Amino acid sequence: MDISLTNSRTRKKEPFRPIDPENVRIYVCGPTVYDRAHLGNARPAIVFDVLFRLMREVYGADHVTYVRNFTDVDDKINARAKESGRSIGEITAETTQWYLDDMAAVGVMEPTHMPRATQYIAQMVAMISELIEKGHAYEAEGHVLFAVESYTAYGALSGRSVDDMIAGARVEVAPYKRNPMDFVLWKPSEPDLPGWESPWGRGRPGWHIECSAMAEELLWKTPLEEGRLSEAALAHPHLFDIHGGGNDLTFPHHENEIAQSCCANGVEHMAQTWLHNEMLQVEGKKMSKSLGNFFTVRDLLDGHDGLPGVPGEVIRFVMLSTHYRKPMDWTAEKAREAEATLRKWRAMVDGVEVGAVPEGVLKAVADDLNTAGAIAELHKLAGAGDAAALKAGAGLLGLLTPELGDWSAVSVDLTALADRLAGARRAAMESKDFSEVDRLKSALLAAGVEVRMSKAGVELLPGAGFDAARLEGL
Numbered sequence: 001m002d003i004s005l006t007n008s009r010t011r012k013k014e015p016f017r018p019i020d021p022e023n024v025r026i027y028v029c030g031p032t033v034y035d036r037a038h039l040g041n042a043r044p045a046i047v048f049d050v051l052f053r054l055m056r057e058v059y060g061a062d063h064v065t066y067v068r069n070f071t072d073v074d075d076k077i078n079a080r081a082k083e084s085g086r087s088i089g090e091i092t093a094e095t096t097q098w099y100l101d102d103m104a105a106v107g108v109m110e111p112t113h114m115p116r117a118t119q120y121i122a123q124m125v126a127m128i129s130e131l132i133e134k135g136h137a138y139e140a141e142g143h144v145l146f147a148v149e150s151y152t153a154y155g156a157l158s159g160r161s162v163d164d165m166i167a168g169a170r171v172e173v174a175p176y177k178r179n180p181m182d183f184v185l186w187k188p189s190e191p192d193l194p195g196w197e198s199p200w201g202r203g204r205p206g207w208h209i210e211c212s213a214m215a216e217e218l219l220w221k222t223p224l225e226e227g228r229l230s231e232a233a234l235a236h237p238h239l240f241d242i243h244g245g246g247n248d249l250t251f252p253h254h255e256n257e258i259a260q261s262c263c264a265n266g267v268e269h270m271a272q273t274w275l276h277n278e279m280l281q282v283e284g285k286k287m288s289k290s291l292g293n294f295f296t297v298r299d300l301l302d303g304h305d306g307l308p309g310v311p312g313e314v315i316r317f318v319m320l321s322t323h324y325r326k327p328m329d330w331t332a333e334k335a336r337e338a339e340a341t342l343r344k345w346r347a348m349v350d351g352v353e354v355g356a357v358p359e360g361v362l363k364a365v366a367d368d369l370n371t372a373g374a375i376a377e378l379h380k381l382a383g384a385g386d387a388a389a390l391k392a393g394a395g396l397l398g399l400l401t402p403e404l405g406d407w408s409a410v411s412v413d414l415t416a417l418a419d420r421l422a423g424a425r426r427a428a429m430e431s432k433d434f435s436e437v438d439r440l441k442s443a444l445l446a447a448g449v450e451v452r453m454s455k456a457g458v459e460l461l462p463g464a465g466f467d468a469a470r471l472e473g474l
C-alpha cells in the first residue's frame with residue numbers, strides 16, 4: 001500500500017518512504033500537564049493516533065516506534081502550583097493521568113514511549129553543551145541562548161526570515177540577547193522553583209530543547225545502543241521519519257526544535273516528513289473562554305452546563321470526519337448525527353468476526369490520512385450490509401473497537417416497551433382515549449428513542465442522545 005503525506009517541510013504531498021521499513025519512527029509533541037485537555041488538544045492526539053494505526057497496519061504492529069512527550073516542567077505548571085498551594089509533582093501526576101484517561105476515552109492508543117521532560121534533563125544539558133561548543137549557543141547572565149544567526153536555515157519550515165520574524169513577532173527583548181529572536185535553552189531557577197545543577201548553575205530547561213533531546217534519545221541513541229538501527233537508518237544519522245504536531249507549533253516551537261537538533265548533530269534535517277494538523281473551532285467560532293464555548297474533553301464526556309455527556313467514540317468520529325489539514329468545526333448537530341450513525345453501525349457489527357481492512361478504507365487513510373473519505377467508504381459498506389468489512393475498516397480509524405463499546409449497549413428492554421405501546425394502542429382504538437399512548441410516546445422520544453408505529457406493529461430504536469435512565473419507572 002502506497003502512503004502519501006503532505007510534508008510541511010517541502011510543502012508538497014509526497015509518497016512516504018520510511019528510512020527503515022522495519023522500524024518507522026514518529027515523534028509528536030504532547031501536552032504540558034497543568035490542566036485538563038481542552039477539545040482542541042484532542043485533535044492532534046486523535047489524528048496522529050490514526051497515523052500510528054495506519055503505519056502499524058502497513059508495516060506491522062512491531063515495526064513502528066511512536067513517541068509522544070509530556071511537558072512536566074513549565075512556567076504554567078509553576079504558576080498553577082503557586083496559586084493552588086499544591087506541589088508541582090502532585091499537579092503534573094494528576095494532570096498526566098487525566099490526559100491518559102481522556103485520550104483513552106476517545107480511543108487513542110498509548111504511544112510506544114511517553115517520556116516526561118524531567119526524566120531527560122541530563123540529555124538536554126548534554127545537547128545544550130554541544131550547541132555551545134559548536135558555536136550555536138552562548139551563555140549570558142545564567143541563561144543559555146540559541147544564536148539564530150548561527151543557523152542559516154532558521155525559519156525554513158515556516159518560510160520566514162529572521163528579519164520578518166523580528167518585525168512580526170512580539171519577542172521578549174532581554175538585554176542579554178544578541179539577537180531578539182535568540183531563544184532560551186536554559187534559564188536560572190529561583191530556590192523555590194524546580195531546578196537542576198548544570199554547568200551554568202542551578203536552572204531549568206526552556207521548552208523547545210526537551211523535544212529535541214527526547215526525540216534524539218528515543219528515536220536514535222537508545223536504538224543505536226541496543227543495535228536496533230538498520231544499515232538504512234545508520235546511513236541517515238539522527239534523522240527519523242515523521243514529526244507531527246498542531247500547526248500552532250510550527251513557529252517558534254518546531255522551528256527551534258529543528259535548529260537545535262540539526263546544529264547539535266551537524267545534520268541537514270531533523271525529520272524527513274513534518275505533519276501539521278489544523279486547529280479546532282466550536283460552532284463556527286474560535287474556542288475561547290470569553291465566548292463561553294470553551295470546554296474540556298472531560299466536560300464533553302461527562303456533560304456540562306446542563307448538556308448530557310457525549311460518548312468518546314462520538315467525539316472521535318466527529319473529529320475524523322474533517323481532514324486534518326482543514327479547520328475542524330465542532331457542532332452539536334455533527335455529534336448528534338455521529339451518535340445515530342455509530343449506534344446503527346454498532347448494532348450491525350455486534351458479534352461479527354472482524355475481517356481484513358477493506359482496500360477502499362485503507363487507500364483513503366493512506367492518501368494523506370483522508371479520514372473523511374474513509375468514513376464515506378464505511379457508509380458504503382454499511383449500506384451494502386457488509387458488517388465484517390465495516391468492522392475492520394472502522395477499526396483502522398479506531399472506531400467500533402471493543403475498548404469504546406460500552407456506551408451503545410442498551411440496558412433497558414425496548415422490546416417489552418414496544419409491546420406495551422402496541423397494547424396501549426390497541427386499547428385506545430377501542431376506548432378512543434389515546435392519553436396513555438401519548439404519554440408513552442412522548443416519554444420514549446424524550447429519552448432519545450425513535451418510535452416507528454405501523455400497522456405491522458411498533459418498533460423502538462435508540463437514537464442520538466439515547467438515555468436509558470429516563471425510561472426508568474415509565
Ligand SMILES: [Zn+2]
Nearest residue numbers: 029211253257
Ligand atoms: Zn515539541
